[in-house]
Amino acid sequence: MAPLEFGLDTFGDITRDESGLRTGAQVIRDTLEEGILADQVGVDYFGLGEHHRPDFAISAPEPLLGALLARTGRIKGGTSVTVLSSDDPIRLFQRFSTLNAIAPGRAELTIGRGSFTESFPLFGYDMADYEDLFREKSNLLHRLLTEEKVSFEGRFTPKLSGVTVWPRPEAPITVWRGVGGSPQSVVEAAAAGMPLMLAIIGGDPARFAPFVDLYRRTHAQIGTPVLPVGVHSLGHIAPTDAEAREEFFEGYRKMHENIGRTRGWSRLTREAYEAEITHGALHIGSPETVARKIAKTVKALGLSRFTMKYHTGAQDYRSNLRNIELYGTQVIPRVRALLAG
Template structure:
């Protein structure tokens, strides 16, 4: 397991605060690039950038930020986390990623998802009533693009293709995952399209997702195909001590949670609920030793090939995010590898 596990970081470009005021999107984007550069320097394997179209997240064009990070690094893989495929064009997405993959010497990848936010649908002229069919058809087309030289395809949401070539041609197949929020249907879809599965576990015990990991492996076995990798994306924060991590992270995490909660009808986050999630759920918040032990437990329980820590959360300051990245790369990852070994 120590030879196959990869360690990543994810961010949505959450708008951070300085002196009690939100920073401009432009500064947040520059800070994300600096975070990616630091992640490369401290040995993180992957950084994923989430696509959103709202004022509390700065990244709406992740491939542009990925390119900026790739230009200043030499080792770290850069990807999306996630690309909202339902409201994108699979062909243009393939062209952007294959271009970035060429310029980064094979370091580009992406995680495809339906997205838990829906602002992109009206923005780009899509009907939410087509939520399921848009994703299913576009995922079908995109998987053909990454595997076939000539594309013949038809669906109900774009013109058919017949023997179409799409350029630039990648030097090697693009690596694409599918994001899964936790439904059996989504797990089976990932198997059907023969894609690695990234489980978004943002609440509750990680162990409750074990049946989904087992279903994924069993479905591949029944199809007589080699099982693809499994990853987990979960939020967290690292500081020198457990107490410092909790105190640094809670205000920003609560601000983000409560803002989204007002839109979706959730109750405001209480400190006791936060601490319960830290201690027993899917918040990886604490000292390097605490976070490493929790990650190792999740990797073992689910049989993971990758773990991705969503290190940004609302207005948590840039300096605190940089410290999390430093500790993740220099302390947490080596500790987890030792624990798994």
């Protein structure tokens, strides 16, 4: 099992201050400073999600990743996740080859089908092709990553005949496969030689153990070494459990309500919220409480990386910096101590 890494990620949720909601441009600038702080306090990875909605500021992660990687010297940066179905694999390969030239070995990519679908009509794709788009584009990306001269033809891809795409990466680009709950995706990740990133945003994380087992059994059956497994979950840290629960609830409730209108979600009650903290995937509380829950998740699934989405909904932007500092200076050392003990 690879050494345990600790990450943070964000979708650039629109935050607020004493004047109200902050602009998307300000949130992007805030996010850059948050990533720099994460590097300073010892976080291993900083991820940026791609969305095309008014409640999230980050639609193009790579320019922001470039700024972060150029201003830091240690932390890895990547996407959480890239919606490959509505992207161009060739341009994506070029963007990450460029990022890896800026920061060798530190630019990572996580691909997935995406749980939000706004990018499909925005870029002229039909939702009826949801599965076919991802299958074809992931096949092309795999070829680009493993072959210098690529020949390829598909339904959505112009014919390529022995094409070399520039710039060439000096070292392999790490590409994770983001999975929400599909066994087929788990098998595909193992077959493609991609580390597995499980998005666990509800329910007991231990229920994902069969997915991890399937991933490792697939590697064993095809005779390839098992690659890292990571988890992305939501979290919020404050000096006390009560403060953390109170600070997080209202922004989380509004986000749940906003997204739930189009997905048929039931109204989030305070009781359900508290139950999700106690028994589910929300890592919310004091540094000690959050550390113990992360350690439990890591042990249950045998993880190589745990990544916490450190703000959700219209939280006060100042709490993001405190979240990051507590995570790096108190939570990470405590989790390592708990696992060692």
